[in-house]
Amino acid sequence: MKKGTSIKVKTAITTVVFMGILTAAIAVIGYKLYHDSVMERYVDYTETVLEYSYRTAEKYSFGDMIAQRSMPEDYEKLRADLNEIKDSSDIEYLYAMYFEDTDRLDGLCYAINAKTREELNSGKPLSEIYTYMGAPVEEGAFEEETLEILRRAVADGKRENGTLEGYSEWYGHMLNGYRVMFDSSGKPAGLICVEIDINRINSGVHRYIRMVILTASVLTALIVIIYLLNTRRYLIGPVERIAESSDQFVRQMQSGTEPEKLVFKDPEVKSKGELKLLADNVRSLAEGVSSYMINLKTVTAERERIGTELELARKIQADMLPNIFPAFPGRSDFDIYATMTPAKEVGGDFYDFFLIDDDHLCMVMGDVSGKGVPAALYMMMSKIIINNFAVQGNSPARVLELTNDLICQNNDDEVFVTLWIGVLEMSTGRVVSANAGHEYPVLRNAGGEFELLKTRHDFVLGGLEGMTYQEHEFKLEKGAALFLYTDGIPEAINVKDEAFGTGRLLEALNSNASADPRTLIANVKKAVDDFVGDAEQFDDMTMLVMKLFDN
Amino acid sequence: MEIEKNTSGKTMTMSLIGRIDTSASERLKDELLAGCETYNKVILDLGRTEYISSAGLRALLTAHKAMGRRGGISIVNVQEDVMEVFRVTGFCNILSFG
Numbered sequence: 124m125k126k127g128t129s130i131k132v133k134t135a136i137t138t139v140v141f142m143g144i145l146t147a148a149i150a151v152i153g154y155k156l157y158h159d160s161v162m163e164r165y166v167d168y169t170e171t172v173l174e175y176s177y178r179t180a181e182k183y184s185f186g187d188m189i190a191q192r193s194m195p196e197d198y199e200k201l202r203a204d205l206n207e208i209k210d211s212s213d214i215e216y217l218y219a220m221y222f223e224d225t226d227r228l229d230g231l232c233y234a235i236n237a238k239t240r241e242e243l244n245s246g247k248p249l250s251e252i253y254t255y256m257g258a259p260v261e262e263g264a265f266e267e268e269t270l271e272i273l274r275r276a277v278a279d280g281k282r283e284n285g286t287l288e289g290y291s292e293w294y295g296h297m298l299n300g301y302r303v304m305f306d307s308s309g310k311p312a313g314l315i316c317v318e319i320d321i322n323r324i325n326s327g328v329h330r331y332i333r334m335v336i337l338t339a340s341v342l343t344a345l346i347v348i349i350y351l352l353n354t355r356r357y358l359i360g361p362v363e364r365i366a367e368s369s370d371q372f373v374r375q376m377q378s379g380t381e382p383e384k385l386v387f388k389d390p391e392v393k394s395k396g397e398l399k400l401l402a403d404n405v406r407s408l409a410e411g412v413s414s415y416m417i418n419l420k421t422v423t424a425e426r427e428r429i430g431t432e433l434e435l436a437r438k439i440q441a442d443m444l445p446n447i448f449p450a451f452p453g454r455s456d457f458d459i460y461a462t463m464t465p466a467k468e469v470g471g472d473f474y475d476f477f478l479i480d481d482d483h484l485c486m487v488m489g490d491v492s493g494k495g496v497p498a499a500l501y502m503m504m505s506k507i508i509i510n511n512f513a514v515q516g517n518s519p520a521r522v523l524e525l526t527n528d529l530i531c532q533n534n535d536d537e538v539f540v541t542l543w544i545g546v547l548e549m550s551t552g553r554v555v556s557a558n559a560g561h562e563y564p565v566l567r568n569a570g571g572e573f574e575l576l577k578t579r580h581d582f583v584l585g586g587l588e589g590m591t592y593q594e595h596e597f598k599l600e601k602g603a604a605l606f607l608y609t610d611g612i613p614e615a616i617n618v619k620d621e622a623f624g625t626g627r628l629l630e631a632l633n634s635n636a637s638a639d640p641r642t643l644i645a646n647v648k649k650a651v652d653d654f655v656g657d658a659e660q661f662d663d664m665t666m667l668v669m670k671l672f673d674n
Numbered sequence: 675m676e677i678e679k680n681t682s683g684k685t686m687t688m689s690l691i692g693r694i695d696t697s698a699s700e701r702l703k704d705e706l707l708a709g710c711e712t713y714n715k716v717i718l719d720l721g722r723t724e725y726i727s728s729a730g731l732r733a734l735l736t737a738h739k740a741m742g743r744r745g746g747i748s749i750v751n752v753q754e755d756v757m758e759v760f761r762v763t764g765f766c767n768i769l770s771f772g
Contacts, residue, residue: 560763582764
């Protein structure tokens with residue numbers, strides 16, 4: 124499953140990073156505060172011891188001793204007192220120094236050096252333990268910066284305690300407290316110093332930081348675990364389950380599972396709130412999709428069934444019109460050809476031709492108003508009725524009258540039918556025709572051109588009961604041709620909404636006027652197809668050509 | 675197709691503008707039937723009618739039959755194209771042209 128980094132891992136990482144940053148911040152801030160606070164205490168302590176040592180030294184007029192570079196009787200008493208101070212304090216060094224020349228940094232000498240009992244009892248001779256007045260201070264005992272500060276203090280006669288953090292290679296990190304000692308005349312003589320080792324601070328601070336980090340790590344781990352467990356239960360778990368369920372469902376869909384078999388696994392989100400809403404909605408969607416697909420399947424099947432039925436109906440319709448050509452192979456005096464192309468699967472146009480007797484050919488061309496199944500049903504009915512009345516020997520006008528009354532009877536839908544009917548007496552070439560609202564037929568006499576035969580139009584069939592119809596007679600010479608059609612031909616429209624029209628129809632016929640019926644119809648069809656181009660066929664198109672031969 | 679109506683007394687004149695195709699004829703039939711119920715005389719002005727389909731003819735026929743006893747529908751200002759359709763379908767023998 125290509126999910127990328129899972130939501131669980133991302134959450135864990137984010138939490139750890141965040142806690143890490145938090146811990147670092149705490150550690151740094153804590154360190155600073157602790158360090159500063161501890162330092163302050165140390166400084167206070169140093170100054171206290173320094174103050175005390177200073178008072179003690181003053182008691183013995185130590186300033187004079189330094190100024191005179193002498194170690195009188197009181198020097199040892201002073202030292203003993205200072206030793207006691209060092210003994211009872213937690214300091215590293217307690218000593219005094221002076222500059223030979225207060226304008227120079229070199230020439231720094233010790234004045235006195237206090238020692239603890241322990242240091243005194245180390246077994247070495249006292250002369251090696253103590254440093255006496257005048258002993259030079261070792262090179263590198265102090266950094267130059269430190270020396271400078273001390274020198275200035277003496278030179279300027281600084282009266283207050285001073286503290287310095289210093290670092291030297293020998294002694295490491297030291298906190299240095301110093302106080303200028305004055306002689307009896309008030310001149311600065313030297314410095315008394317107290318030093319404590321603040322490397323201890325560092326180790327104290329390090330211990331603190333280790334504690335903080337350890338505690339923070341444990342807490343972080345605990346929090347991460349608890350948070351993960353919690354979100355897993357209330358957030359990640361449900362989200363993962365919803366993702367899983369919907370993923371499974373979609374895969375089923377994509378792999379073409381039957382809609383009835385599609386299953387959406389319940390993500391089981393118990394908590395209320397957005398996740399429950401999401402889970403419920405996703406489930407609803409899945410169920411909606413399933414039922415839609417099932418419905419679609421049913422509808423499609425139904426549509427296919429109807430399509431099949433319509434196709435069958437189309438076949439029946441097509442077979443009902445005489446469609447075997449040549450239609451009268453035994454006859455050499457005439458030829459006839461016809462086609463019907465419905466706009467939808469079934470249509471309302473029809474044609475018919477049949478021999479009433481050996482000498483009389485009846486031709487019919489009709490158009491039921493409308494298209495599709497309703498028109499098709501009326502079409503079947505009309506064709507049969509007309510055929511029926513015609514073979515009984517009724518005249519064309521009579522056929523129309525009888526047919527009209529019959530169609531009007533059950534005609535709630537107000538369907539009407541346009542119709543042209545003609546009976547040809549082949550021995551004479553006489554045609555008796557009647558027209559119920561149908562297109563003008565097209566006639567060509569031998570050697571001539573196709574022209575519209577503008578005869579009288581009576582009203583359409585199925586409109587009003589009791590209509591009467593007139594007949595029209597005309598003569599066909601040998602070699603003449605008669606072209607019948609429905610309005611689907613002249614009213615065919617192209618994409619520019621232009622109609623084909625009777626003008627173009629005559630053109631197409633006359634392009635090869637003496638051709639046989641099949642070719643004439645093919646020419647007209649091609650002309651219409653070319654004209655219409657990509658536009659959809661709007662109406663049924665039907666054509667019939669009857670040609671008398673020259674024998 | 676647009677329909678403009680003008681009434682004066684018991685007579686209504688309906689002007690049909692545009693093409694009376696299959697979709698418009700349903701509306702035409704309803705309007706005509708409503709008009710026939712309310713008024714004694716209905717005049718159809720086809721001065722601006724470009725085309726009428728067989729569905730349109732059907733609508734006219736229905737209205738004509740409904741109006742039958744009272745004198746039917748009168749058609750005026752028919753354009754040549756539409757007149758040809760009336761001629762070919764034989765409607766010109768049925769409808770009254772004023």
